[in-house]
Amino acid sequence: MDAAIVVNHLSAAYRKNEVLSEISFKVMPGTLTCIVGPNGAGKSTLIKTMLELHPRTTGEVSFLGQSYRRAKTKIGYVPQRGSVDWDFPTNALDVVLMGLYGRIGWLKRPRKSHRDQAMEALRVMGMEQYADRQISQLSGGQQQRVFLARALVQDAEIYFLDEPLAGVDAATERIIMDTLQQLKMKGRTVMVVHHDLQTVEDYFDHVLLLNRTVIAHGATADTFTDHQLHRTYGGALRWMREKV
Amino acid sequence: MNFLSYNAQWVLLSTLLLGMAAGVVGVLSYWKRQSLMSDTLSHAALPGVVLGFIAVGTKQLPAMLIGAAISALIGAWLVLWIRSSSRVKEDAAMGIVLSVFFGLGIMLLTYANRMPGGGQSGLDNFIFGQAASMVRSDVMLLTILAISVIFLVYLFFKEWKLALFDPSYAQGLGLSVKSMNILYTSLLVLVIVIGIQAVGVILIAALMIIPAVSARYWTDSFGRMLVLSAIFGGGAGVCGTLLSTLGKGWPTGPFIVVAAAAMFVISLLLGTSKGLLVILYQRKRAQLKRQNTILAEQAVEGGRG
Numbered sequence: 049m050d051a052a053i054v055v056n057h058l059s060a061a062y063r064k065n066e067v068l069s070e071i072s073f074k075v076m077p078g079t080l081t082c083i084v085g086p087n088g089a090g091k092s093t094l095i096k097t098m099l100e101l102h103p104r105t106t107g108e109v110s111f112l113g114q115s116y117r118r119a120k121t122k123i124g125y126v127p128q129r130g131s132v133d134w135d136f137p138t139n140a141l142d143v144v145l146m147g148l149y150g151r152i153g154w155l156k157r158p159r160k161s162h163r164d165q166a167m168e169a170l171r172v173m174g175m176e177q178y179a180d181r182q183i184s185q186l187s188g189g190q191q192q193r194v195f196l197a198r199a200l201v202q203d204a205e206i207y208f209l210d211e212p213l214a215g216v217d218a219a220t221e222r223i224i225m226d227t228l229q230q231l232k233m234k235g236r237t238v239m240v241v242h243h244d245l246q247t248v249e250d251y252f253d254h255v256l257l258l259n260r261t262v263i264a265h266g267a268t269a270d271t272f273t274d275h276q277l278h279r280t281y282g283g284a285l286r287w288m289r290e291k292v
Numbered sequence: 293m294n295f296l297s298y299n300a301q302w303v304l305l306s307t308l309l310l311g312m313a314a315g316v317v318g319v320l321s322y323w324k325r326q327s328l329m330s331d332t333l334s335h336a337a338l339p340g341v342v343l344g345f346i347a348v349g350t351k352q353l354p355a356m357l358i359g360a361a362i363s364a365l366i367g368a369w370l371v372l373w374i375r376s377s378s379r380v381k382e383d384a385a386m387g388i389v390l391s392v393f394f395g396l397g398i399m400l401l402t403y404a405n406r407m408p409g410g411g412q413s414g415l416d417n418f419i420f421g422q423a424a425s426m427v428r429s430d431v432m433l434l435t436i437l438a439i440s441v442i443f444l445v446y447l448f449f450k451e452w453k454l455a456l457f458d459p460s461y462a463q464g465l466g467l468s469v470k471s472m473n474i475l476y477t478s479l480l481v482l483v484i485v486i487g488i489q490a491v492g493v494i495l496i497a498a499l500m501i502i503p504a505v506s507a508r509y510w511t512d513s514f515g516r517m518l519v520l521s522a523i524f525g526g527g528a529g530v531c532g533t534l535l536s537t538l539g540k541g542w543p544t545g546p547f548i549v550v551a552a553a554a555m556f557v558i559s560l561l562l563g564t565s566k567g568l569l570v571i572l573y574q575r576k577r578a579q580l581k582r583q584n585t586i587l588a589e590q591a592v593e594g595g596r597g
Contacts, residue, residue, distance in 0.1 A: 096460075099464060121466065123464065125461060125464045131458070131460065132457060132458045133457070136456070136514070137508075137511065137517055138453065138512075139512075139513075146453075146454050146457075146458070146461070146465075147465075149454055152450075155451070156450075158450070
């Protein structure tokens, strides 16, 4: 089987400081991978660089054997919740509809069938009763679910989620993880930036340990070991484990 | 009542459409958090206006408007260039461009006023605006430009919403945010060019900022915000023009801005979405509710005790 995502010698910098160097890995389709690493390890930057939202200095990335530009429409991206202004005057259904803009066609208006699709995605996320709600009036977890619903209607092959479980309630966490599991069952490829080491083994079948470069990558059982975690987090790990 | 003359009707129509165009483009600026950009670019247009006049030698509106557009675009490009190639932040870059271009404009204006025919050309009107000085051919041109601006905002409605709310997601869906930014800057410059004669370079920015801010107090929908802002902007344009015709030689710009400011005060107080009275009422009601709950709890505890 061909890999869904191939990254070769990818590097990226902020101004002159290199934040990612020589990143190489392959992700097979139908897997659910989390990207784990300490603060400042470059987790979000890795996703943004792969999706050409941040310039790379070297390296190549391909999705389903194609360049990002060609594969763009097959990729769904869920940015960090804090990356947008939730005070923007719009409602939940409208935000989900944005996921269909590519299919609706530029300069065309959404039709009823598109609205129905968006409504269905909200229902999957348990949000149908909030369709007309102003997005500023939603809780953090509900906002995250709206974001995920927007990615779902895109019906993409590959999904990237940046900290989807940060600061959400337990119900939202369960709904999000169920949804991601279902995507995986359908053969979709999912990569998630994750911060909670406690849940890695329960939620993800693959792990990519990152600290400016790939420390380890593979099936969770083989990769998520004390030894590799120590290499990723260094001295900070003991502190993190003790805290829990 | 000479302001209902045939020419005055045309002038009114053009300030109405100018206000509407400024209103809708102002909403885009509001959500780009770039309200001050309109102020910078309008000041930056002044040297171009005067150079257009100097080049042609008489007061020909098209030449001056082309000059205005070019010089405003150079201003926009300079802001971007200063921001990306130095440590100077955007607000400081805008401050530099605004004052330097305006200073240059006034310098050129002083020179142009000494040229033969310069003193009587009414060039000074471009600073505070003089709607009555527009002739019919000017009005036709400005009306067409204003309608184009409004149409472009309408045509790209869905794309504006996406690009303003979540630009990186827009990029991922294949919408070129760069092209949207170029279109946005072009619309901004067009509104300045349209408004420069009626409202003037100093106050045109207010016509883009105030209606949008006022509209925000009435609605939680992007579409309705655009419509309301167009209504407020158009209303301010018409009211200001009518008021300024009451006195001989009164400038139009200040009256338009004062009319817009009145609408803002009304919106601030009475706005149905975020107006002060609504918020006060909601707070009062929440307070009463809380007091009632506390009273009820006390009653229950009292019953137990």
